[in-house]
Amino acid sequence: MSDAQNDYQDIREAVRDLCSQFPSEYFRRIDEERGYPEEFVEALTKAGWLAALIPQEYGGSGLGLTEASVIMEEINRSGGNSGACHGQMYNMGTLLRHGSQAQKREFLPRIASGELRLQSMGVTEPTTGTDTTRIKTTAVRRGDHYVINGQKVWISRVQHSDLMILLARTTPLELVTRKSEGMSIFLVDIHQALKNGMELRPIANMVNHETNELFFDNLEIPAANLIGEEGLGFRYILDGLNAERTLIAAECIGDGYWFVDKVSAYAKERVVFGRPIGQNQGVQFPIARAHINVEAASLMRYEAARRFDAHQPCGAQANMAKLLAADASWEAANACLQFHGGFGFANEYDVERKFRETRLYQVAPISTNLILSYIAEHVLGLPRSF
Ligand SMILES: Cc1cc2nc3c(=O)[nH]c(=O)nc-3n(C[C@H](O)[C@H](O)[C@H](O)COP(=O)(O)OP(=O)(O)OC[C@H]3O[C@@H](n4cnc5c(N)ncnc54)[C@H](O)[C@@H]3O)c2cc1C
Secondary structure, eight states, X not given: OOHHHHTTHHHHHHHXXXXXXXXXXXXXXXXXHTOOOHHHHHHHHHXXXXXXXXXXXGTSOOOOHHHHHHHHHHHHHTTOOGGGTHHHHHXXXXXXXXXXXXXXXXXXXXXXXXXXXXXXXXXXXXXXXTOGGGOOOEEEEETTEEEEEEEEEEEETGGXXXXXXXXXXXXXXXXXXXXXXXXXXXXXXXXXXXHTTEEEEEOOOSSSOOXXXXXXXXXXXXXXGEESSTTBHHHHHHHHHHHHHHHHHHHHHHHHHHHHHHHHHHHHHOEETTEEGGGSHHHHHHHHHHHHHHHHHHHHHHHHHHHHHTTOOOHHHHHHHHHHHHHHHHHHHHHHHHHTGGGGGSGGGSHHHHHHHHHGGGTSSSOHHHHHHHIIIIITXXXXXX
C-alpha cells in the first residue's frame, strides 16, 4: 500500500466498514433492477458521510474536499458506485461558498440531518452541450419571483433529491460584455417545481444512473432562492465544478484500485497452459501500468483538493486530476475485463458493471477533449480554439 493510501486511514476504515454491509451483490441487484441504492444512501447519510463538507455549526462534520474525496474513493473501491449520491458533496460547495447566511441557516442543518437532499445540479442543455455560456434557459425577475423557461438534459438524481441547483440566464447574451456574465444560480425546491411548471422525463441509459430531461414552463421560484449575486452564477458554478472534478477523480481512483485488485487476484488463481495467467509478463505489465497510473492520478487529486481547501486557484489541478484518473480507471477497467477472459462479461463477476460505470467519466461531467483544450489554452497559453 502506498503512502497516499495510508493517509486518512481512520476515514478509510470507517467508510469500508459501512460499505461492507453493501457488498457487490447489493449493487449488482440494484443495477439489474435499474433501481436506486436507497438503503445505501440512507446509511451514508445517517453516518454523516454526506454531510462531511458542512461546517460543524450547521450540523456537519466540517471536513475538507480532501477527506470528501477519500470517502468517495472508498465507496467506489468497495465495489459500489458513488454516482447515486456524489451530487450532495459537490453541490454543497456552491451553497456553502456563495449562499447567504439566511440560506445556509435554512438549508444546511436540514441537509446535514438527512431531512433534505441536495443531490441535483442542472447545467447541461440539449442544444448547447458543453458550450455552457450559450444556455437558453432564462430566469426573468417578476416582483419577488423569478420565472424560469427552458430545458435541461442529463440532470441526475432529481427523482431522489429535494433540492436542485439550477443555472439560468438572467441577462440575454447579446447584452453582456463577457459571455460568462449574466447567468445566475438558484436553489429549486424540486417537489414544488414539479407541481408548478417543471416537467421531468427519465432517460434510459447505459449505466444505472438516474438522469432526466427537464422542461420549464413559467416555473416561478422565490427571488430569495437566488444564490449570491445575480449575473455571477457562472463564476460560482465553476467553483462547484472544480470540487465535482476532484471528487469524480477520486471515484475513478477508487474504481481503478478495484479493477487492479480484482484482476490481480484473478490472475493469480486462473491457471491456463499449466500456470497462473498472472505469471505471463503480457498479463502483468498492463496491470502494473494501470496501477502506476492510478497512483499518480491519486497524487494529483490530493493536490487539487489541497488547493481547493486552501481557497487557491485549482482549475488546472482539478481538470488534470479528472483526466488522469478517468484515463487510469479506464485503462485498469480494460485490463481487468481482458484478463478475466469470457468471465469478465458475466454479470456475477461485477467487472462488466464497473466497466460501464467508469466509462462514463471519459464524457461526464466534462469530456476528456474539453479538459485538454482547457489545459492548452489556460495553462499553456495556446490560442483559443473555440
Ligand atoms: C449519465 C450522465 C449524467 C449526467 N449528469 C449531469 C447532471 O447531473 N447535471 C448536468 O448539468 N449535466 C449532466 N450530464 C451532462 C454532462 O456533463 C455532459 O454530457 C458532458 O459535459 C458533455 O456534454 P454533451 O453531452 O453536451 O457533449 P457535447 O458538448 O455535445 O460534446 C460531444 C463530444 O464532442 C466533443 N467536443 C465538443 N466540442 C469540442 C471541441 N471544441 N474540441 C474537441 N472536442 C469537442 C466533446 O469532447 C464530446 O466528446 C450528465 C451526462 C451523463 C451522460
